[in-house]
Amino acid sequence: MKINKKTLDNGLRVVHHRTEGMQMVYVNVVYGVGARNESYEYTGIAHLLEHLMFEGTKAVPSFDEPLERAGGENNAYTTNDVTSYYIALPKHNAELAFWMESDRMCNIVLGRKKVDVQRQVVMEEFKQTKLNRPYGDASLILRDMAYKVHPYRWSTIGRELSHISDVPLKVIRDFYKRFYAPDNAVLSVVGDVSFEQVLGWCGKWFAPIKAKGVKPAALPVEPRQVRQRRRTVYRNVPENALYMGFHMGGRLDTDYYPCDVISDILSNGYSGRFMARLVKGKKLFSRIDAFISGCEDPGMFWIYTRVPDGVAIEEAETAIWHELELLKNEPVLDEELEKVRNRFESEYAFRNVGGENLCNNIALAELRGSLDSHLLEPQMYRAVTKEGVMSAAKELFRKGNSVVLRYMKKC
Numbered sequence: 001m002k003i004n005k006k007t008l009d010n011g012l013r014v015v016h017h018r019t020e021g022m023q024m025v026y027v028n029v030v031y032g033v034g035a036r037n038e039s040y041e042y043t044g045i046a047h048l049l050e051h052l053m054f055e056g057t058k059a060v061p062s063f064d065e066p067l068e069r070a071g072g073e074n075n076a077y078t079t080n081d082v083t084s085y086y087i088a089l090p091k092h093n094a095e096l097a098f099w100m101e102s103d104r105m106c107n108i109v110l111g112r113k114k115v116d117v118q119r120q121v122v123m124e125e126f127k128q129t130k131l132n133r134p135y136g137d138a139s140l141i142l143r144d145m146a147y148k149v150h151p152y153r154w155s156t157i158g159r160e161l162s163h164i165s166d167v168p169l170k171v172i173r174d175f176y177k178r179f180y181a182p183d184n185a186v187l188s189v190v191g192d193v194s195f196e197q198v199l200g201w202c203g204k205w206f207a208p209i210k211a212k213g214v215k216p217a218a219l220p221v222e223p224r225q226v227r228q229r230r231r232t233v234y235r236n237v238p239e240n241a242l243y244m245g246f247h248m249g250g251r252l253d254t255d256y257y258p259c260d261v262i263s264d265i266l267s268n269g270y271s272g273r274f275m276a277r278l279v280k281g282k283k284l285f286s287r288i289d290a291f292i293s294g295c296e297d298p299g300m301f302w303i304y305t306r307v308p309d310g311v312a313i314e315e316a317e318t319a320i321w322h323e324l325e326l327l328k329n330e331p332v333l334d335e336e337l338e339k340v341r342n343r344f345e346s347e348y349a350f351r352n353v354g355g356e357n358l359c360n361n362i363a364l365a366e367l368r369g370s371l372d373s374h375l376l377e378p379q380m381y382r383a384v385t386k387e388g389v390m391s392a393a394k395e396l397f398r399k400g401n402s403v404v405l406r407y408m409k410k411c
Contacts, residue, residue, distance in 0.1 A: 001352075003362055003371060004195040010211040011183025014202055015366045016195045019355060025094035025191030026359040028086045029101050030367050033179035035080040035158075036151040036297070037217050042167045044122065044158025045175050047078040051118040052172070053085065057107040060100060070096050078156050081296040082367065084360060091192055095201050101187070102205035105180055110173050123164050126157050134237045138407055145229050145403040146245050146300055150222040152293075181212035188363035190355040222247075222298060228399045232406040239286060241407035242316050244303040246396050251296045252370060258392035259292055259301055261384045264340040265332055266290040266303075266323065271339070273323055283308075284316050296368060301396055313406055327393040331386040344381040 004016040034046050053076065054063045067074055072089035087097040130136045139155055147153035158164050187206065189198050225247055249255045267274045267290040274288045287306040293299035307316045352358045365374035373380075395401075 001375060003375070005366065005371065006199060008182065008202060008207055010207060010209055011181075011214075012202070012206050012209075013186045013366055014198065015186060015188045015362050015371065016198050017190045017358060017362065018192065018194065019190060020192050022190075022192045022355055023090060024088050024355060025091045025097070025189065025193050026086065026088050026355040027094070027097040027101065028084060028186075028188045028359040028363045029105070030082050030084045030186045030188070030360070030363040031179060032082060032184045032214070032216075032367055034078055034082050035154060035156045036219060037179060038151060038154075038175075040151075040154075040159075041163075042171050043154045043160070043163045044126075044156075045167060045172060046083055047156050047158070048118060048122050048164060048167070049172060049176055050076050050078045050083050050085075051122060052110060052115060052176075053104055053108055055109065055114045055118065057103050057109055059103050059107065063100065063104070066096065066100070072096070080152055080156055082364065084363070086356060086360060088356060094191065094193055098201040098205045102209060105182065105185070105206075106209055108176065108180075110169065110176065112169055115169055115172060119164055122157065123161060126161050126164060129157065130155075131161070134235070135241055135407065137235075138241065138243055138405065141231065141233065142243055142245055142302075142403065142405055145231060145405065146247070147222055149220040150297065151219060152222075152295060152297065152299070178212070179214065181214050182206060182209050183211040184214035186363045186367045188359045188366070190359040190362075219297065226400045229403045230406075231404075232408060234408050234410045237407070237409045239309070240307040240313055240409055242303075242305045242307055242313060242320075243403075243405040243407060244317075244320065245403045246301040246398075246401050248292065248299055248301050248396055250298045251294065251368060252373065253298070255392050255395065256292075257380045258384050258388045259396060260344075261337070261340050261381065262327060262389060262393060262396070263290045263292055263301065264343065265327070265336055265389070268340060268343065277323065278319055282319060284311050284319050313408070317404065317406075324393070324397040328390060328397060330390075332389055334386075337384070337386060337389070341382055341384070345378050348378050 001017065006014050035043065038045050056063050060066060067087065070089055070093040072087055074087045076085045089097050130140060143153050143155060248259045266272055267288065274290065278284050279288060285305050286308045290303045292301050303320060307313055351361060361374050362371065365371045
């Protein structure tokens, strides 16, 4: 796969892949800003600002309307690490995306009325996903248990509902002015358009925007956890739940791929160890899943479960620890490892079939400063060995490295 790249004088990084015959052109702008760039006093700003980026500029009062007239579509998402905006347009209208993205990079209108409308939208989202949904607040509790100083301790939507309702307009504007800049962004383009044409549009629309001297955030380093953290809460839910988390490395750390492989060995569908042994076999869980957070900075390996009536929560937790100990002390089977490798390779191919996915993937890789991390990903998973799995499991599944939340239904 050939990826072209160039950095403009104002710091904007441009990456491009030409796919001949593709009728749509995909344009992705990923900013190096997410919830981790917020302060403990004001959280949820990055996500709120994502909503506000669709509220228009003086030149484009309604962001969606001109795109729809041109046959396009757009969307966005925010994580703890990044905020991503994408536009898909027929290739004969592709320049429109460059104009509109460059315009809202520096000219978004943050008036009080528009801000207050989006506050209400995000507050309703917070209520629906965290407060009014069964098990919804579990992720808030777990983050606060797992992290004590790093801003991963709060979710993208915010730490508290009041942070969304009460954050001053000036704080939102300052956040936008500080982080929305060409030298804090990657522009990726996938479609049947030449790199020369892309650079021409970038020179026309993005090059005039001045750099702001955005520097990497000096985030606090989370201290190594040495004692297990436990908590029990009671809620109006249909089943008890057991959550477990373990600290692991970040996206570019050496244990990232072994830990991801472990998550699939444990919970890759019906043939994963958890499903085969603990759900179908011992019938200790009605649901169980293992996954990694996938964060840029050191993240978490999570185990989420539902425990049916009649099963003691202590028995359920003991069974999980037993499975984790096996990974530390016994090599995985060759067929288990090969199955996981094959699955990752097929998923990688599937993720890069569509222009939208590929566009976002190469933007994220370039933003973290390692485009090769995307291009070489299949080889990285293929390189994980049985010995590597055991080594990672021994470091990962230490009780002193764990957080355990017992989420119990009220009697």
